Amino acid sequence: MYYVVTIATLVTMGLALLRAVLGPSVYDRVLAVNMFGTKTVLLLSVIAFLYGRPDFLDLALAYALINFIGVLAVLEFFRSRSLRRRTEHNEGR
């Protein structure tokens, strides 16, 4: 029965990757990558029990931390870039 959740998570990760490739704006890509990260955490914790190796839960915990910090860092980068571009645009006028 773990297989059902594993396959559903894998398919969703594929869909998220597709959205990251298609995504018209940068934010769509960030959303897709964030979703991919959350699904990775779920997949790791399911696989830990699928193969009977609870050590994998530590990996899931570490991945959750890294994913959150990564998404916030990328967003901060794009936000400051768009702000800077806007002020430059206003000054140029």
Added chain:
Amino acid sequence: MDVLLDTLSWVLLTLGGLSVLIGGIGALRMPDLYTRMHAASVTDSLGAILVLVGIMLQAGWSLATIKLIAILLFLLMTSPTSSNALASAALLAGTRPFAETLQEREESK
């Protein structure tokens, strides 16, 4: 009692897998960024809760359950935060909601 817990955990795991899948399809098919975020973030938290609680029922009282609770708490704290940061960054950059642009398109006809 064991059969009951097993059944409950399978039901939770299946529902969790289903909602994760629905979130993935929604994130792919919705028309603009904000609706995609709605599909992704709502089912993200719901799917995570269902799957992790389902696994917790299988694990019983052990160290694994405590780790799972930590993962769940962390996901529940970070997922809305990153959704909020994403939406505010997109709004600040000038991405507009689909309903607004749709309304203007109707009016300009």
